Amino acid sequence: MSLHLWRAALSAWHQSGSKLAAAPVLWSHAALEPSGRGTARLLSSTSKQHDLAAPVLISGAGPSGLTLALLLSRYGVPSLVFEQSKALTSHPQAHYINNRTMEVFRMLDGPQQVNSSCESRSLAAEVASVMPPLDEWRKFIYCHSMAGEVLGEVDHFKGQSSPQAPAISPEPVAHLPQHRLLPMLLARTYAPSSLTRVLFNHAVQGVELCEGEGVVLRVRGAKGEHLSVEGKFLVAGDGAHSMIRRQLGIALEGQAGMQHLINIHFTSRTLGQVLLGCDSSSSIPQPSAAASRSRSSSSSSGHSQVFSSAAGGRPLAQVPSSSSGSLAAHRRASERAAMLYFVFNRSVVAVIVAHDLQRGEFVAQVPYFPPLQSPADFPVPVCAEIVRAASGLPPGPLHDLQILQVSEGITALGASMGACACISTGTQGVTSLCTPVRSTSPCNPRTRCHNQCVVVRPMFTLT
Template structure:
């Protein structure tokens, strides 16, 4: 979009959802960045498409869309109606016999879901999301830029500085210097290789050909059987049809293939049309074949997310099976975690040690999500097994193709043997023949039990908690210096194990305020006459009196400040005064007081220096959700995770302003804030 600057505080490699989200968040925080993208233009090939609640909450704070609304509002408006994508359908063809179906969003539109998150899930393909992010980037006011046709050829770190060398498709080279480098250049990250960071886990789990096509006429034929995914099993093709947008007829068919005996050359336009017609089940349907790509499934996490002043994010840091929609969402949440930390350090609010918490926190989440996506993928294989398709047989077939004896045979002979084996396997699959009744019962048991491929994991999507050693949290309200510093020890592997112990397939998500957890969502409104003027987010609430907003809207996306939430007790004034005292030194606090609807007269008057946003709880739920008493307090990080809390104070323990300031200083020390 622009010519790269000679130097920038942050250079981001990769203009995908992770890189562009990071650039925009940094820009809102007042930090300049340059995004370098190898491609010459934005891809039109659909990729990731499910956007979970937590990612939508991040998008809620991204501004700059032409219509003045948030990115979340635009994504929700552009997402197809939920009725078109709430199901997975297992079938002999998309328009043929249905073997079973699963609704993944039961209760999605109930009051309970509205009590958990201010934002709904969305279904919007990456190739439609990226232009929105670029539109937001165009509104950057700190000189950030996105530069296409820049392949990174070298990365050199010297002290605290990094030099990135790039080359255009025309062979022109240039260099850019930066303080921090973020590799968000995808699953096959070149920068990760330059940094010498290996991946660990399961590689080459499956090879797929993705066939992108348009079939607008398919909408009428799918009426009453709309779904996000169609799992097709018949004698001609085994495929997953991804309905990116049924209304416009945009689909991607995923078909397994077996390299090196097969390659993309085996999927000519004519062959692709044969496979698509078999998967759709309508011989006369009109199709426009757009593109054909190969893709390999992995379940791997980088050994390290940080090398000096360089960081890995998104698919460059972790590669998941497409089971649960973790890929793009985890990457965007990486960016959300890293953005405020980079801003806090670059702006002198925090010590560089804060940046080490990025790897501790996000690698733990990546490892836990990898384990969950692999487990979910294994559950997905129960359906083909019930239909007579044993994935282990496919693995053996792949191993045979790659074996030494096979490599000595003519390639045409190997391919013919492979085609015959695949044809026999497809012919044996399905619910026809003597095993029909048994297979149908097996499928029914799988779908009724819920032990098949799942899409939404509320506990994991919203409930990941950075309560591990080395995280940027203070784990106790009165932590001593030794207790706070003890958080610097520990490994991401043990932290991931801790996360996994909190997770479980199908467990209910409950909002909590344990340090490291996401700030609970609750509907509130700003009281008239108590309109804050500190920062973009709270300033926007100046016109929001009596309007329903979320506790998440108290966060300020324009600042790496910490939000102190106080109650209505006797200690509230001490907490507010302590924040005011510390803010004179470092300018890092925002304060919000949330009152019960019955006690607005007990509000803390805003100190002259530090305005307080005074809000009332509209639901009566905040008193329970906050998990602290009236004299307690919550300190919230810029990314919306709890940094510290004073859970319960006896009346005799109500602190003075000086004592409260000392407690907050301890919390700040755990966060590496100055």
């Protein structure tokens, strides 16, 4: 999630005297030569009466779209945001917020409930106050299972006691999933001073370029009505499968379909507490004696090895025998909090993203291999077994496992390049790194382009 793109846009705005030049995709009539590559229509005038109008139209109410809308409002520029979904996503999606984004968030104030009173504080401060403490996400761990044998680990904050590095930025990096960040952004659009209007269940279905100035969107409304929306600029923040990009004939260049993933969104407070090294054994039902005999065998080291048929009979965890079947001692010894767990065993290869260990919220990313496999091979019961095999805990302690959502993800590497426009493809859960550059061609102020244009080139995109 790269939200520092507005900086170049506002720089271009100041230099050109235009109302706005913005990213991830910004273009006006002057910034895109109709070439027939797409299906966008060129209108002769903007005299038609339209249902809605705003200087800036934004397709997509994701982090980039909402942040841009709030920044525009701060500078006195009204905007309309169209989101085809009925509500904000409930999937964690992207979770790592970089320094520059947090610096941008400093400028986004909003009312917050603090000490029984309503106070205003920046979005950066709110994110920092609700994200997990650094010790819960500073490491990547490579392991046979999350609670089993550790193969190696990497501490990405060596020598740091906080996620802030003053020599780099006045703001820290942050670890907060997208489905918790978006409500904070949306709440700020409802402030009395906001010039932003967000319309859910409104799908952009077409784009028309106006000869002279501006664009017109064809939008399907919440009740199925067809709306005509006029604006001077259009920002396409509608993700990797952008309808606007396709309609404008802007090709996606690069390697698509590098990897196919099944994303399993699940919760288990028990697993989170085990990884934090907390002793909550009193709330975990102990396995029966018969079950213990069938799952355990003594080892010469004085430990019992917990086995699971799902892992091909391999030991998933080492439990001290002195605990008499209890996992308490194991929990105390397994303080292995991390942001990512790279799990490798006979039953599963997966990356587990720990979005919040205290809440016990995770996403397991499991590769699959078309045409031998398809998403249909991963129903909820199969996904539950995958999670159990990755956790390294016997079935009993994972009594609170809940599979919330199973979805497909595809890894792609590429960029969308077009005349004075470049798509920063949105993500579905991993990351998107982009850098803004100033366009030099074909934007020529002496010919037909009277606006500064910003091009966004994704360095790489994982969707």
